[in-house]
Amino acid sequence: MWLYGTHAVVAALAxxxxxxxxxxxxxxxxxxxxxxxxxxxxxxxxxxxxGRLDHLLGRDTVHQGAAVLADLLVTPVLTQxxxxxxxxxxxxxxxxxxxxxxxxxxxxxxxxxxxxxxxRNAPDETGALAKAASGALETVPLLRAVNLARTLVALKxxxxxxLGLDSGGAPLVGAAFAERRxxxxxxxxxxxxxxxxxxxxxxxxxxxxxxxxxxxxSLNVSAAAAVALYELGRRG
Numbered sequence: 001m002w003l004y005g006t007h008a009v010v011a012a013l014a015x016x017x018x019x020x021x022x023x024x025x026x027x028x029x030x031x032x033x034x035x036x037x038x039x040x041x042x043x044x045x046x047x048x049x050x051g052r053l054d055h056l057l058g059r060d061t062v063h064q065g066a067a068v069l070a071d072l073l074v075t076p077v078l079t080q081x082x083x084x085x086x087x088x089x090x091x092x093x094x095x096x097x098x099x100x101x102x103x104x105x106x107x108x109x110x111x112x113x114x115x116x117x118x119x120r121n122a123p124d125e126t127g128a129l130a131k132a133a134s135g136a137l138e139t140v141p142l143l144r145a146v147n148l149a150r151t152l153v154a155l156k157x158x159x160x161x162x163l164g165l166d167s168g169g170a171p172l173v174g175a176a177f178a179e180r181r182x183x184x185x186x187x188x189x190x191x192x193x194x195x196x197x198x199x200x201x202x203x204x205x206x207x208x209x210x211x212x213x214x215x216x217x218s219l220n221v222s223a224a225a226a227v228a229l230y231e232l233g234r235r236g
Contacts (some may be wrong), residue, residue: 002056003070003130004063010036011135012068018138021069024048024056029065062131072125076141078151081114082158084141087181087232090116090155090162092148092197093188094221097123101132102222103186108136110229116151119144152200155183162202164193165228169204174234184228189221207231 003012010033012018025033025045053063081088089112094100100115100123107115122144123129130137145151152162161180165172166187185201187193198204207219207227219227 001070001072001125002067002127004053004057004061004067004127005131005134006032006036006064006066007135008127008130008133008137009033009066009068011138012070012130013037013041015138018073019071021071022046023069024053024067026050026053026065032064033066057127061127067127073137073142075144076114078116078143078154078158081141081143084113086111086113087229088113088116088155088160088183089225089229090145090148090152090183090185091118091122091221092185092193093118093121093191094186095121095123096189097126097129098132099189099220099222101129101134101137103225104129104133104136104140104142106222106226106229107140110226110233112140112229114141114143116143116145116148118148119146149196149200152183152185152197156202162200164198164201164204165206165224166193166198166204167206169206171208172205172228172231174231177232182232184225184232186221186225186228 003009014037020043023043023045026048030045050065053067057063057067089103089107104115156162159181160183162183162185164185185197207224
């Protein structure tokens with residue numbers, strides 16, 4: 001697939017686990033990449049005009065003059081990511097690649113161990129997802145679960161406290177989870193958590209929103225993930 005955008009391309013160049021095939025750069029983009037990552041790069045760049053990238057990726061794609069053709073990353077298994085520190089994020093049918101990318105970015109910012117999505121009803125690894133992740137696709141493992149309910153059971157067995165984010169729950173207070181490793185579960189953009197997923201959680205919690213009822217009664221799923229991860233980090 002083609003990865004594009006300065007941060008996504010720089011992160012791919014820095015990731016030894018990513019197999020790269022071609023690197024296409026405009027003159028301006030090459031100068032910008034050199035600011036972020038010094039030579040040598042893992043493969044030589046091909047100088048192109050911006051119009052060629054527009055034709056290759058789509059005229060509406062915000063590629064910033066940089067694109068790299070890369071193999072998909074090898075998907076890790078649950079036992080591997082459980083060895084990493086931090087909370088885990090589980091997404092129940094979140095389908096917008098921009099939301100998944102933004103959640104990966106927040107996961108990196110707040111030290112989450114991994115993001116888990118369903119094998120079906122979740123976006124593929126694409127350039128749009130990687131662009132939204134702003135490099136985090138290369139550093140935060142993205143797992144695909146065949147059966148989400150069974151994955152939640154496995155997380156519980158590993159010692160995680162499965163916390164569903166739901167407006168019907170009591171306000172989330174990070175200090176209450178100071179001694180627990182949390183697997184934070186978020187539902188789809190429109191429907192929220194499905195019934196079986198909700199019933200598989202150890203606890204439900206919501207985000208306190210003092211401004212609710214003034215034209216806003218919920219947050220976008222990626223914004224909700226960022227707020228919840230921040231609150232979980234306030235454990236002191």
